[in-house]
Amino acid sequence: MAPVGWINDPNGFVYFQGEYHLFYQHYPYxxxxxxxxxxxxxxxxxxHWQELPVALAPDQVYDKDGCFSGSAIEKDGLLYLFYTGHVVEKGVTYQTQCLAISTDGIHFEKSANNPVIDAQNLGDKGDIHDFRDPKVIQHDEAYYMVVATKTASDEGRILMYRSADLLTWDFYSILLQGNKDQGIMWECPDLFHLDGQDVLILSPIQIKQAGLEYQNISSTMACLGQMNWQTGELKVETFHEMDFGFDFYAPQTTLDAxxxxxxxxxxxMWDRNMPTHELGHHWAGSMTLPRELHVREGRLIQKPVSDYYRELEYLYGFENISVEAKPVTFHKLIKDNTYLHLVVDLSxxxxxxIHFAKSKNEGIIYSYDATTSEFSLSREKSGYQITGKEAQPLNKRRxxxxxxxxxxxxEVFRDTSSVEVFINGLATMTSTFYEIEKGEDISFVxxxxAVIGSFEVGRVKISD
Structure with a gap:
């Protein structure tokens, strides 16, 4: 979380000069x-993260109304930030792609040639009013930028640009285009090769619900297939929602050390009320834990980065607990910083x-239905109500x-106002919740x- 103010998309996630740098969309005031x-x-x-000064502020004619999302890449010992310059003139938005460069990863100078991609570079390939979120990667000897835009009929489209030096860019291809069911605009694209597959992740706005998928008003989607670098087109073989919780958007990746x-x-998530803002806490928004990605059987799989396990302090452990219709409750185990690992035989x-962070009247509820093989997370009875623009109130997902x-x-990682749930190594559910009553119990029914074979509770060690 930022020390104060609003944050949204992660930006410029990169490993540079022996350290990880994470930038983010931020309104500090x-x-x-x-x-x-x-x-x-x-x-x-x-x-363990160290806060640094704001890297970019809207102070130029081409970004006067916002330095929107983008990415970072290292070249010849310099750190290049690519971002979207956001300008509003007489109520009309214009978006272009801009560059800032740093020698130390902290102080950045905006390029005198900004914007490096403008309406002329875009042409008729997209909409200059919705043209944002550049992610820059290197392939062979060239650099490629994937950028989100949309068609004239409001379908998501990802464009690709090419450069030899990160300074001059030429249009290369339409990487991928969506259909009417896949949202009115795509945001935050990221393209990478992993486990023999090419993967494009993106964030569709107002994507149509499909069964249990895409129930939030905006979502995230992983498209897996094969990249044709000669044509600049991605042939998608499978695609799916990335996280089945309520609060997961605009993911960005990096290749680490x-x-x-x-x-x-x-x-x-967009279009939701923010209890921390409404309660005057002076902050809103946070980032997920870093997650390691793999491809398994046509799906993008997430797991916590292994570094966390070295930082875990195990506090309690139980084995062979029999659970039936009468609840089995453990008191005062679930704190603001809690790690939970649970293995249950449901044969x-x-x-x-599971009633998690349970108080007299509140708690998060996890459940598994063996007849349908569905896991669910409910925050219906957990603290301040969170509502959005979905057609029906959404506080339970499966x-x-x-x-x-x-x-x-x-596996559950609980921070003060969030849970990140990893289910059988195959799916994740991410959710915020803001308690009214403090809940520290956990109950099983x-x-x-059912037999709980192992039940471990710990916390991530935090230096003072």
């Missing part, structure tokens, strides 16, 4: 969205439920996840008999 700056933090281990593909997302029951040898394996 209020806990609601305003003219965007680039906030900045750095870390040596992805766990260990050659891992690591991702961070904004842990919030003898149709349903299993995801289909098969058991492993009749077992449910859960099953329709028949």
């Amino acid at each position: 209020d806990s609601q969205w305003g003219p965007m700056h680039w906030g900045h933090a750095k870390s040596k281990d992805l766990i 260990k050659n891992r593909r690591v991702m961070i997302a904004w842990m919030q 003898q029951t149709a349903s299993f439920e 995801v289909k996840v098969p058991l492993i040898d009749n077992q449910l394996v859960l 099953a329709s028949e008999k």
Whole structure:
């Protein structure tokens, strides 16, 4: 979380000069969205972060109303930030792609040639009023930029530009275009190669619901396939929603020092009320834990970066707990900083439920239905109500996840106002919640008999 103010999309996530740098969309003067700056933090281990001065502020004619999202790349010992210059003239938005360069990763100078991609470079390939979020990558000897825009009929479109030096850019291709069911605009594209597949992740606005997928008004989608670098087109073989919670948007990845593909997302959602703003806490928005990505059976799989396990302090451990219709409750185990690992045998029951951070009247509810293989997360009875622009109130979501040898394996990272849930190594659910009553209990109940084989509770060690 930022020390104060509003944050949204992660920007410029990069490993540079021995440290991870994470920039983010930031309005430092209020806990609601305003003219965007680039906030900045750095870390040596992805766990302990140091706040740095604002890296970019809207102070030029081409970015006077906001330095919107973008990315970072290193070249010849310099750090290049690419971002969208946002300008509003007489109520009409114009967006172009801009560049700032740094020798130390902290102080940045905007290019005298900004914008490096403007309406002339865009031509009729997209909409200059919705043209944003450049992600720059290197392939072979060239640099490529993927940028989000849309068609004249409001379909998402990702464009690709090419450069030899990061300074001069030429249009290369339409990388991918969506259809009417896939949202009115795509945002925050990121293209990378992983485990033999080419992967494009993006964030569709107002994507149409499809079964259990895409129930938030805006969402994230992973498109997996094969890239044709000669034509600049991605042939998509499979695509799916990336996270089945309520608060996961605009993910961005980097290749880290260990050659891992690591991702961070904004842990919030557009068009929702923000209790921290409404309560006068002077901050809004946060980032997910860094997650390592892999491709498995045509799906993009997420897991916590392994570095976290070295920082875990295990506090309690239990084994072979039998759970039936009468709740089994453990008191005062769930704190603001809690790690939970749970392995449950569900071979003898149709349903299993966990009441997490439970108080007298509140709590997050996780449940598994063995008849449908669906895991659900509910924040319906957890603190301040969070509402959005979805057609129906949305505070419970489900995801289909098969058991492993009749077992449910859960990892939960709980911070003060968020939970990140990893389910059988196959799916994730990310959610914020803002308690009214402090809840520290955890309770288990099953329709028949479930056996908790192992139940561990710990916390991430935090230096004073």
